[in-house]
Amino acid sequence: MLVRIRGLTVLVTAVLLITGAPAATATAAPATVGAATAVPAADSLLSQGKPVTASSSGGCCPPSYAVDGTTSTRWASGAGVDPQWIYVDLGTAANLSRVVLTWDLSCATAYQVQTSTDHSTWTTVYSTTAGDGGVDDLAVTGRGRYVRMYGTHRCRTDSSKGYSLQEFQVYGNTGAADTQPPTVPTDVTVTVNGCDSATVAWTASTDNVGVAFYDIFHDGQLITSVAGTVTSGGITVVGGVTWGVYVQSRDAAGNVSQASATVTVTPPPCQVDTTAPSAPTGLTGSASGTSVSLRWTAATDNVAVTAYDIYRDGAKAGTVPGTSTAPPATTFLDSGLAANHTYAYYVVARDAAGNTSAHSNQVSVTTGSSCATVCAVTQLATDTDIPWGLVTLPDGTILYSRRDAHDIVHLNPATGAKTTVGTVPNVESTDGEGGLLGLAIGPTFNTDHWLYVFHTSPTDNRIVRFTFANNTIGGEQVLLTGILRNKYHNGGRLRFGPDGKLYAATGDAQNGANAQNLNSLNGKVLRLNPDGSMPSDNPFGNYVWSYGHRNPQGLAFDSEGRLWEQEFGNSVMDETNLITKGGNYGWPNCEGTSSQAGTGCGTSGYLAPKHTYPVADGSCSGIAIIRDVLYVACERGTRLYREVISGSSLTNVQQFFVGTYGRLRxxxxxxxxxxxMTTTNTGDKDSTPNNSNEKILHVDLG
Structure with a gap:
């Protein structure tokens, strides 16, 4: 979208207004972010004469001069300091349509316009790094009682100058908020234009007010956004890589539709390549306990080596993948092996076209008799559906949920015997990652027999509980409803804390604005009493315990009773967080440690992750803490991370099972x-029941 602001034409990545999510294949971020929408004729000036608060002011120029209706007076901040801010209290929540900033000579080159319901948590509705003073007449969309100009870089940077506004005018109306989302886009088609580009088209959504934007995704990751007046958009794709593409619509108030049906697209490779890589050479191996370390000399290829496959006794034992910017490593750690056993290894190189080399030299390595970290792996059972939630009962047996089949299975790990104990009613999948998700049992399970369940319904995500007796579930009680659902970003993990409370991880429902909205249950870690009531000591007087999360799917407590959380990033990095009461973890303005919108990761009050992972090596879901060691199960990264908790840090980070079992859930x-440990390979993104081939494993730990 092109927005003309005081004679400048600026490309706008519109999705940053609401979600803050970066386009997965975008180039450098634009200088200015904001919405261009027509100002409703009925909207009026709301700010004149209203109470104003500022970070500082010079003796000549109090904040009230910015809303007194005349440009002959001005507010001036203190000199020589960034950032500085000024906000106006409109007196009641309003739907905002326009902000007019009349600058004195001391303007801002970088600033945000932000809204808030409580003058504490702010949502950015406009952002620029290309300000040049004069009059900024800005069309915005948002709702709030408080409106703030937050300046981060002054036009006049010497120490005697600050910020100066002659007038700060906010326009809008105080009518009821628009809470009705648009309808779902339909008839989505994808036309491949070449190896790296495609055009997505769809039939328009409808909305009670009007569709403002369409967001185009692949497999839960935002690609790009287009204006609500068009019904097609170009996307950059990756040659030879299969994507599931879908579209959702969004109105000016930030209401997001459910996602369209998914269209699968596989563009042709960008280069016809029939030349195989050379064989890796110089393979050596050594054992440390029941793990084997391998090392080899890199293969060569006419285009590029993209992966190495490691074979143990003739069967593939793992894969070392490369990235778009770096070749694959030439080392591999093979773990979970039998003690005092000799294994034969060789390595094969592979390129992006699927050409494979001859294998390397073969080496034999004998394991030791002891194991210090990740040891032997035993397969307990397989399943034709996606095992998602899993709990251990007091007798040592297991209950696990089957995401797409919507039932719960009782597994005896000693014998492998499985029994279906019931189908959970009112579950509806999302043609993505919704369905029957997390399970938990409380500390009083031996007496109350409650099994807690997180699932997607036809209208929302919700938390319910059942009694589990005589190997059957029954007596459903609905504890919490109204957690928004979508194709992806449903969260779903449940965990009881040492305080006896139930903690739940919820996704942002593919609308990043939900994560910063304390009145929303989405993009949060929630805290409930076991009966579903709200604990009186929650920080915001509702179910919210922490916020600013994108799609958290891992929760675990350490020996000190501290809560750790695992969260999917969009296209940059995943993150592991140490959760604190009332903490804000930054999404959508911050993804891991990468600033995305607004004031980014440097925003005051945002809490930084304790560890981050490139999405290609991560996309991690479940976590477990055992003897104060954190274990992280990764899907796209097809690996297990082991990280030692030391104080409030994660140290001695190691990777295991890289490619050995595929995607780990x-x-x-x-x-x-x-x-x-469970896998999540075939059928992970389609909600089709019983089209998988998954494993449930036991891992010995040293």
Whole structure:
């Protein structure tokens, strides 16, 4: 979209207004972010004469001069300091349409216009790094009682100058908020234009006010956004890589539709390549306990080597993938092996076209008799559906949920015997990652027999509980409803804390604005009493315990009773967070440690992650803490991270099972000091029941 602001034409990435999410294949961020929408004729000036607060002011020029209706007076901040701000209290929540900033000579080159309901948590509705003074007449969309100009870089940077506004005018109306989302876009088609580009088209959505934007996604990641007046958009794709593309619509108030049906697209490779890489050479191996470390000399290729496949005794044991910017590593750690056993290894190189080399030299390595970290792996069972939530019962057996089939299975890990204990009623999948998700049992399970369940319904995500007796679930009680659902970003993990409260991880429902909205249950860690009531000591007088989350799917408590959380990023990085009461973790303005919108990761009050992971090596879901070691199960990264908790830091980070079992979904402590682990490979993104081939594993830990 092109917006003309005082004679300048600026490309706008419109999605940053509401979601703050970066376009997955975008180039450098634009200088100015904001919405260009027509100002409703009925909207009026709301700010004149209203109470004003500023970060500072010079003796000549109090904040009230910015809303007195005349340009002959001005507000001036203190000199020589960034940032500085001024906000006006409109007296009541309003739907905002326009902000007019009349600058004195001391203007801002970089600033944001922000809204808030409580003058504490702010949402950015306009942002620029290309300000040049004069009059900024800005069309905005948002709702709030408080409106703030937040300046981060002065036009006049010497120490004697600050910020100066002659007038700060806010226009809008105080009518009821628009809470009705648009209808779902339909008839989505994808036309491949070449190896790296495609055009997505759809039939328009409808809305009670009007569609402002369409957002185009692949597999839960935002690609780009277009204006609500068009019904097609170009996207950059990756040659030879299959994507599931879909579209959702959004109105000016930030209401987001449900996602369209998914269209699968596989563009042709960008280069016809029939030349295989050379064989890796110089393979060596050594054992440390029951793990084997391998090292080799890199292969060469006419285009590029993109991965190495490691074979153990003739069967593939793992993969070392490369990235778009770096070749694959030439080392591999093979773990979970039998003690005192000799294994034969070789390595094969692979390129992006699927050409494979001859194999390397073969080496034999004999494992030791002891294991210090991640040890032997035993397959307990397989399943034709996606195992998602998993709990260990007091007798050492397991209950796990099957996401797309909507039922719960009782597994005896000693014998492998499985029994279906019931189908959860009112579950509806989302043609993505919704369905039957997290499970938990409380500390009083032996007496109350409650099994807690997080699932997607036809209208929302919700938390319910059932009694579990005689190997059957029954007596459903609905504890919490109204958690927004969408194709992706449903969250879903449940965990009881040492305080006896139930904690739940919820996704932002593909609308980043939800994560910063304290009145929304989405993009949060929630805290409930076991009966579903709200604990009186929650920080915001509702169910919210922490906020600013994108799509958290991992929760675990350490020996000090501290809560750790695992969260999916969009296209830059995932993050592990140490959760504090009332903490704000920054999404959508901050993804991991990468600023995305507004004031970014440097925003006052945002809490930084304790560890981050490139999405290609991560996309991690479940976590478990065993003897104060954090284990992280990763899907796209097809690996397990092991990280030692030391104080409030994560240290000695190691990677295991890289490519060995494919995508990993859930890890949970086992009663013998080991760990349960599940895979999530076939059918992970389509909601089709019983089209998978997954494993439930036990991992011995040293």
């Amino acid at each position: 859930t890890v949970e402590p086992a009663p013998d000091g080991g760990m349960w």
